[in-house]
Amino acid sequence: MPTAASVGLSRWHVASRVFAATIPAFILANTLSIALGFLVPGIKANGVAWATLLSYAIYTCLIMWIFSVKRLKTVWLSIVGGIVVTSGAAWLFYFLENRP
């Protein structure tokens, strides 16, 4: 069975994922939750409350996903892309909701 050392998996490789799982994944968990909150029907507070309660579950899933993907490049592209797309969507939803 291969070990970390035998396939040349450096400490930096692991550190990169640990970093991705702490700050960038946390940001993505927030932007994704914000976007999802707009999609929940009912009064505004309802969507915000559901999104907030689910945010930790979303964050946990992201962490697990980061440590299960084979290629580091996939991790970083998805996280950065995810933040851009979800914050864009959240901005769009907010704009649609608050247009005059």
Next chain:
Amino acid sequence: MIGGFRQNMTWLHTWAGLVFCWILYFMFVTGTLGYLDLEIDRWMEETPPSAGAAPLEQATNSAMNRLNSEAQGAERWMIFPPDGRESPNLGIFWSMPKVEGSDEPIQRGNEQLDSFTGEPIAEPRRDTGGGQVLYRMHYLLHYFPGQSGYRLVGLITILMFVGMITGIVVHKKIFREFFTFRPGKGQRSWLDAHNLFSVSSLPFQLMITYSGLIFTVGLWMPMIGLASYGFDTKMAANLANELIGEVKVERTGTPGPLMNPMELVPAAEAEWGADEVSYFEILNPGDQDSRIVLHREAGILTRLGGRMVFDGATGEHLETMPPTKLPVLTFAIAMLGLHEGTFAGPFLRWLYVLSGILGTAMIATGAVHWTSKRRKKAEEGADSFGFRLVECLNIGTIVGLPVGIAAFFLANRILPVEMETRADWEIHIMFLTWLACLIYPAIRGRQHSWRDLSWLAAAAYAAVPVVNLATSEMHLGNTIANGDWVLAGFDLTCIATAAVFAGVAVYLSKDSRKPKREATIGAAEQIPLGSS
């Protein structure tokens, strides 16, 4: 990562679990004791049994008299009639209006009264942090400035949740392993024990971890609410009011009459049924425009009953408010209610304690398994500093923290009653004892430390009822004779804890006389990244 999904998740489980496991252990131990906080309070303060609960009318009149004499001109009064374990006495609270243009903080007061006489309850005989200080450490830690301890706890709880979910994922045969225990097989036994403790209490651990996270949403996830309202802090702050609803009334400044809230109880009972009024809230007492709010008994979990709002001067019924407008809030509050377990009677309370102990054991066995798995390699010289550090932290925390808590109880009885900083020193002594237990294994070595500290823990817990006998009237001889099972229970639990640690110490003494026996590890059970 390399390897299959389960192997990667095993790696994540190992490291998410290990990094902060000693603080997590501390959170579990103090949180478990938190379910007995009021009982520990009584023992440490030497509070005699409560005088009992006066009828609602008598208690309310006592409270009104006291508030009228102590808190004239207040913006809000609250009256909490005696109600079981959580509040055996009559509680009152008041807050004064904010002085315009002044930076002075709002003046607040609260008192515990004898519900029959209305006299304030006597100060505790001993100045002590009591069970409350242990309970607060569970989520604030100690010696941490501001909210940094709370923040750290939130972070560790996320790691705990990651550990829980990955732990479930890596178990292919969750039910078969539940019935598997192979004692005396070294590393294999530690893993079996870890599985047994985790799986048997899994629903509790999931509930306690996720609800623990919900406590910290305001601290760690405020951006979701803030951003949804376009970063308008005012709007986001209104979120809570939008969810629960607020009784608003403007102060006129003209004095006016105030009804006795008891006169409104029949109207509320007509709608809710008998004995459904939980507590009273009075806004602008003595002002022309005042409100009396009757709060309904909360459901077992939800902690929010409905409310009925009356005009304080005329008694006119103005509004009936439901407990909450949204199911999402019921869910959140039910989770918080489950976490705190304030609704639990004696039987359920002990079940909470048992579940807490299982969680504590889950963390302890997981941490020991980490070392037992790596011992062979470490003794060959690879990465031995990290290994020794984990081992010292394991021994010094798993046994050392309970020793520290026993020292906390002993300090409560031994420190002079007139000492000014005794409440602080109780806690310092607890942490100093724990620190000593952390250093001890580094000097004495693993084999002896487990056994020595277990003997120390047994001796310390056995000493608690003995020292209590020497320093207090409320010792087992009196408490059992008077049928005061809360105080007797404290001493008896210490004796039982001492017996458990003595049993462990005896077992370890036998074990160390035998030649060392470590089961060899099958190649299939080795986890690739775990040993990196």
